[in-house]
Amino acid sequence: SQTIHQWPATLVQPVGSPLSLECTVEGTSNPNLYWYRQAAGRGLQLLFYSVGIGQISSEVPQNLSASRPQDRQFILSSKKLLLSDSGFYLCARSIGTVYNSPLHFGNGTRLTVT
Amino acid sequence: GIQVEQSPPDLILQEGANSTLRCNFSDSVNNLQWFHQNPWGQLINLFYIPSGTKQNGRLSATTVATERYSLLYISSSQTTDSGVYFCAVLTGANSKLTFGKGITLSVRP
Numbered sequence: 493s494q495t496i497h498q499w500p501a502t503l504v505q506p507v508g509s510p511l512s513l514e515c516t517v518e519g520t521s522n523p524n525l526y527w528y529r530q531a532a533g534r535g536l537q538l539l540f541y542s543v544g545i546g547q548i549s550s551e552v553p554q555n556l557s558a559s560r561p562q563d564r565q566f567i568l569s570s571k572k573l574l575l576s577d578s579g580f581y582l583c584a585r586s587i588g589t590v591y592n593s594p595l596h597f598g599n600g601t602r603l604t605v606t
Numbered sequence: 607g608i609q610v611e612q613s614p615p616d617l618i619l620q621e622g623a624n625s626t627l628r629c630n631f632s633d634s635v636n637n638l639q640w641f642h643q644n645p646w647g648q649l650i651n652l653f654y655i656p657s658g659t660k661q662n663g664r665l666s667a668t669t670v671a672t673e674r675y676s677l678l679y680i681s682s683s684q685t686t687d688s689g690v691y692f693c694a695v696l697t698g699a700n701s702k703l704t705f706g707k708g709i710t711l712s713v714r715p
Contacts, residue, residue: 535707536705582649592637593654594639594654595639595694595703596651597648597649597651599647599648600648602647
């Protein structure tokens, strides 16, 4: 199984509150993991990617951070949410890099910051 | 950076019709993938196709890397084909896919 688990499916949070979204994957070990955000109007933006435990690359400087405490666990966090953090957050994985393997997505978390 | 353009932006089909979705890109690529996002937001990888042609049931895709385009063919469309179709490309040796803006397909019964 190559299942990607994301929770929660939907989340409503007030401005200034913290955030923690968790993603866990089953199947192959040492996957490459990714966090994407999709704002209203469909564009997909890469936020973070990780090639291994503790290794995080940030693509966009912002109010968010990511961590990979275990091989198959990827966490997206914020200390204080902004209205602009609203969006659809998707965790994804590839077996190797996306240079040579397909990218697969979880079902996503729809975040509304009020 | 590389530009990815998808056309047409919106497409409405009657069930049973065929369609061709296009993805143009501005630079040479190492990898190209097609995705379908259903109305509930779920993103499914349809094809990993840096070059050549692949088929999966009613769907097929062709990438002509030298001419910098890819085509996704949908035959005998069904209402479940509705949603947004994205192509995404990879340049160089990094891990960053660049997505197009998507094509919204509506298949009517």
